[in-house]
Amino acid sequence: MSKVGVIMGSTSDMPVMEKAIEVLKGFDIEVEVDIVSAHRTPEKLFDYAKNAHIKGIKVIIAGAGGAAHLPGMVASLSPLPVIGVPVKSRNSIDGWDSVLSILQMPGGVPVATVALDGALNAGILAAQIIGASDSCVLDKILVYKEGLKQKVIEGAKQIKK
Numbered sequence: 001m002s003k004v005g006v007i008m009g010s011t012s013d014m015p016v017m018e019k020a021i022e023v024l025k026g027f028d029i030e031v032e033v034d035i036v037s038a039h040r041t042p043e044k045l046f047d048y049a050k051n052a053h054i055k056g057i058k059v060i061i062a063g064a065g066g067a068a069h070l071p072g073m074v075a076s077l078s079p080l081p082v083i084g085v086p087v088k089s090r091n092s093i094d095g096w097d098s099v100l101s102i103l104q105m106p107g108g109v110p111v112a113t114v115a116l117d118g119a120l121n122a123g124i125l126a127a128q129i130i131g132a133s134d135s136c137v138l139d140k141i142l143v144y145k146e147g148l149k150q151k152v153i154e155g156a157k158q159i160k161k
């Protein structure tokens with residue numbers, strides 16, 4: 001079974017990051033959650049990023065706020081696709097600090113960056129990456145997309161009443 005690693009710089013990021021965990025579980029994808037900080041636990045970061053693919057993780061979602069170096073550092077050490085979630089932390093400069101430090105990666109070390117606090121989309125994107133080679137997950141994504149469509153159609157019907 002494919003596994004997604006969801007890591008974040010601090011427990012304070014959990015209210016944002018739990019949206020990724022929730023949506024992945026909804027697709028019946030195994031999730032391994034951990035707190036890893038490039039700044040506060042650099043040795044743990046190195047160990048995590050070097051070994052995630054050996055432990056069966058297929059995609060890593062990394063969320064952090066402020067000087068958010070976690071996703072980029074993980075991407076520099078791991079062969080896995082890394083999705084970065086800029087978290088709008090308490091002392092942030094309107095979240096721009098998180099966004100820019102995750103988005104502006106140097107060539108050769110990509111981080112697929114989602115919107116500020118965009119953990120839901122990070123979870124869906126991770127599921128789609130897994131779904132590209134797992135037809136069970138792909139089917140669930142098709143159902144999810146159909147649900148989105150029906151919600152819009154229902155909403156449009158309601159306003160016409």
Ligand SMILES: Nc1c(C(=O)O)ncn1[C@@H]1O[C@H](COP(=O)(O)O)[C@@H](O)[C@H]1O
Nearest residue numbers: 009010012037038039064065069070089
């Ligand atoms: N950006 C990073 C990193 C890192 O990039 O390694 N480690 C923690 N942090 C961030 O610091 C913010 C405040 O953390 P605290 O709430 O623990 O003070 C969090 O949003 C966390 O992601």
